[in-house]
Amino acid sequence: MPNSTLDIIINILSNFFSKKQISEFEELLKKSSSKAKSSRSSIPTSDKEQLLSNPDQKSLFNANVELLITFASERLNTIKFIELLLYLGEICISRGELETASQIFDRTLTVVNKYPDLENIAAYSLLALGEVFSRQAQWEDSINHINRAKKLFNRHKDLRGIAKCNNLLGTIYGDKGNFKKARSSFENSLTFLNPRTDIALIGMVEMNLGILSNMQGKHDEALFYYQRALIKYDKMKDMRRISQLRHNLGMLHAQKGEYETALKEFDGSIAIAMKADYLPDLALSYLSKAFVYSQLDDFPLASAFAEKSMDICYKINDRLSIADLYKIKGIIERKLHHYEMAESYYMTSLRINSELNNPLNQAETLFELGILYIENKMKQKAVKHLKSSLTLFKKMETEFMVKRINELLATIN
Numbered sequence: 001m002p003n004s005t006l007d008i009i010i011n012i013l014s015n016f017f018s019k020k021q022i023s024e025f026e027e028l029l030k031k032s033s034s035k036a037k038s039s040r041s042s043i044p045t046s047d048k049e050q051l052l053s054n055p056d057q058k059s060l061f062n063a064n065v066e067l068l069i070t071f072a073s074e075r076l077n078t079i080k081f082i083e084l085l086l087y088l089g090e091i092c093i094s095r096g097e098l099e100t101a102s103q104i105f106d107r108t109l110t111v112v113n114k115y116p117d118l119e120n121i122a123a124y125s126l127l128a129l130g131e132v133f134s135r136q137a138q139w140e141d142s143i144n145h146i147n148r149a150k151k152l153f154n155r156h157k158d159l160r161g162i163a164k165c166n167n168l169l170g171t172i173y174g175d176k177g178n179f180k181k182a183r184s185s186f187e188n189s190l191t192f193l194n195p196r197t198d199i200a201l202i203g204m205v206e207m208n209l210g211i212l213s214n215m216q217g218k219h220d221e222a223l224f225y226y227q228r229a230l231i232k233y234d235k236m237k238d239m240r241r242i243s244q245l246r247h248n249l250g251m252l253h254a255q256k257g258e259y260e261t262a263l264k265e266f267d268g269s270i271a272i273a274m275k276a277d278y279l280p281d282l283a284l285s286y287l288s289k290a291f292v293y294s295q296l297d298d299f300p301l302a303s304a305f306a307e308k309s310m311d312i313c314y315k316i317n318d319r320l321s322i323a324d325l326y327k328i329k330g331i332i333e334r335k336l337h338h339y340e341m342a343e344s345y346y347m348t349s350l351r352i353n354s355e356l357n358n359p360l361n362q363a364e365t366l367f368e369l370g371i372l373y374i375e376n377k378m379k380q381k382a383v384k385h386l387k388s389s390l391t392l393f394k395k396m397e398t399e400f401m402v403k404r405i406n407e408l409l410a411t412i413n
Helices: 003-015 019-032 047-052 058-073 078-095 098-112 116-135 139-155 159-175 179-191 199-215 219-236 239-255 259-276 279-295 299-316 319-335 339-355 359-375 379-395 399-412
Strands: none
Touching (some): 003 019, 058 098, 078 279, 116 139, 139 159, 159 179, 159 199, 179 199, 199 219, 199 239, 219 239, 239 259, 239 279, 299 319, 319 339, 359 379, 379 399
16 A cells, blocks of 8 residues: 555544554554555656556555454444544545445444434435445436435535535536536535635535536636635645646646646646545546647557556546547547547447446547548548537537537538
C-alpha cells in the first residue's frame, strides 16, 4: 500500500485508539505488508514517468482495510466503530475500491439499523451506497438508495444531507444527458447550504455546475464556477478536489482547442492523484491526455495513455470511462486510416454507452462514426449517424454541437 494511503489510515487512528493500540496495529500492518513492494520514491512529472507508474495495490490495500476493521471491531464502542467505517468507506471510494466501499457501507447499515436513534447515520450510509452505484453506472440502484437517504434526511431536517442527495442526483442526470434536470438539482442543492459553514459542499456543487456548463459549450460560465470552487479548495487545501478541478480546467481548455494549456492542467491533476493514489481521478486525466494527444496527432502517446487509462478503468469498473476510451481509440485508428479497426472501436463504445444509458457519449460516438463514414465516402451511413447524433444533442440542448453537425450535414448534401 502506498505510503500516502498508509499515512492517512495511521493518522486517523489517533481519533479512535490509544497510543498503545496504534503501535499494536502498526506492528500488525508491518507483518502483513512485509512482502509488499517498496513505496514510490517521488511524484513523476514527465509523460514517461507517468506511464511507468504502477498504481495497482488493490489486494494489499483491501487486506489492510480488513485487518483494521477486525482490529477496530474488538476495541471500539459502537459509535466510534461506525465513525471509522464511514471514514474507511470514503477512502475506498476515492481510491476506486468500489466493491470494498460497498461492503463497508452495507456493514455500517447492518450495525446502525439495530439502533433507531442512529437513523441519520443510516441515511449517510445509503447516500454513500448511492454514490458507489452511480460510479458503476447502476442508475436505478443509485437513485433508489439516494431517495431512501433523502427521505430519512427530510425526517431529521438534515439540510446538508438533503443538499448532498440533490448534488449526487444532479451528477446522475448529467451523466444521463438530462442537463435541465441536472442544473435544477445542483441549484436546488445550493439552497439548502450555509455559505459560512458548508464551504466544501458548495465548492463541490459549483464544480459540478462548471462541468455541466462545459458539456454544453458554455466555457465562460464553466470557468466562472471552476474559479469559485478553486478559491474554496485552495483555502481548505483539499488536494483531491484541487486535482479534480485541474482536470476539469484541462477539459475546458481541450474543448477550446488550447491543447498545451490542457496538458499542463492534466499533469497538475495527475501529480496530485498519483501522490494520493486517487485512481478514478488518475484514470480520467490519463483518458483526457489520450484525447489531447490524438488531436495533436501524437499517436504513440495517445495510444499509450489510452491503454494506461483503460487498465485502471477495468480495475475500478469505471464503465462510463471505458466506453469513452473506446471512442478515443477509434479516433486514433481513424486518423491512422485504419478504418475497419476504428469502426470496431466506435461500435464497441456505442454498445457500452447504450447499455449504460449514456446519451452524451452516444451522441459523441455517433458523431465520430459520421466523420469516419464521410472519410470513407459512405454518404448514406454518414448522414444516418450524424442525424442520430444531432437528435441526441438537440434533446440535451448542446447548441454548439447542434450547430457543428448542421454545418457538416450541409456540406454532405
